[in-house]
Amino acid sequence: MPKQILLCLLVLLAGQSFAQNYKGAFNRLLKEKDTAAQRQLLQTWQQAAPTDAELFVAYFNYYFRASRQEIVHLSEGDNGNPSLALTDSTGSPVGFLSEDFGYDSALLERAFHYINKGISNYTTRLDMRFGKIYALGQIENYESFTNEIITAIELSNKLKSQWAWADNKKLENPETFFLGAIQDYVVQLYNAGDDQLNRMRRIAQTVLKYYPKHVESLSNLAITYGLQGNYDKALESLLQAEKIMPRDVIVLNNIATMYERKGDKTNAIKYFELTAKLGDKETRNAAVEKLKELKN
Structure with missing residues (x-):
């Protein structure tokens, strides 16, 4: 090997080791x-x-x-969070102190500023993007949270899912990992309340643009319509999901539920029977109870 090439390799390896030492020291601190x-x-x-x-x-x-700072609230009523009751001389509660966090x-x-700079310089580093998305979720900035997720989905298509993680290491099964994480973010929006349904829908529609057979996104899309009372649109997505995974119990149960809410007893019974046949014990028992209600 020529001396110049060997020297370059040694310098590169030394630089990588140097950076690793800083990272290790920082993590310890x-x-x-x-x-x-x-x-x-x-x-x-x-x-x-x-x-x-x-x-x-x-x-x-x-x-x-x-940036994360503990905040103590004084309120007249117990808001359901862990709190300390303040009492008067008779022992009657006059207020509650509870802990919360702000930023x-x-x-x-x-x-x-720093994570944006990192993302700009290292386009394929998924850990940076997911770190930013996580932070936006923690501060409950759900509009930016959603926009960053959609940007990541669009970029994933351009990169053909060739993402890297920490230390620029290539991810194994990047597509599966990526879509699994996106599903977790959608669940986070769902848990945040019904005012997030349109954002859930935007994410599901973006995923389906590139992965039209992604059953989880078809189900997510259906949930957004179903919770808004548009049962026909919900069924449109769910029946499409059924064609892809005809024995998926969650999909079958959701179809049954949409038909029940729509008032279509015949189809509701049909799909609750399929759910009971294919589901585990808990799912089967719940489906059987629904069938009793519908057949009475």
């Missing part, structure tokens, strides 16, 4: 919660390797963690 030492290390790291991908991730983690906007802005 995170566990120790030593923010002063974290800050000092980040400054040293930036001087040594200002374009290191892991540096952008570290800065993001540093500022996002720093410092200036520190959040710094966190997003």
Whole structure:
């Protein structure tokens, strides 16, 4: 091997080892919660390797963690969160102290500055994109949360799912991993309340543009229509999902439910019977109870 090439390889490997040492040290300091030492290390790291991908991730983690602040609320009623009752001299409650969390906007802005810079420089780093999406979900900025998810889906199609993760390592089964994570984000929106249905729909429609046989997204799309009372549109997606996975118990049960809500007893009974036949014990018992109601 020519000496010049060998020297280049040695320099490259030394740089990678150097960056790994910084990352390892930073992760240790995170566990120790030593923010002063974290800050000092980040400054040293930036001087040594200002374009290191892991540096952008570290800065993001540093500022996002720093932005999260504990808040104590005083209220007249118990809001359901863990709280401490304040009582008067007779022992009667006069108020409740409860803990919550908020975020410092200036520190959040710094966190997003660094992760955006990292994403711009390392387009294929999925961990950076998912880190940003996670943060947006935590601060309940669901519009940006949704837009970032859609951007990631669009880019995944362009990249043919060739994503990398931390330390620029290629993901195994990237498409399966990616779609699984997207489904988790949709569930997060669902749990946030019915005002997120249109955002769930946008994500499902974007996934289906590139993966028209993605049963989970067909089901998600159906849920958004069903919860808004549009049972025909819900059934349109669910019956399409059934053609792809005819023995999927969740799909069959959802079809039965949509027919029941629509008032179509014949088809509701048909699909609850299929659900009872193919489902596990719990699902079967629930379907049997529905069949008793519908047949009475």
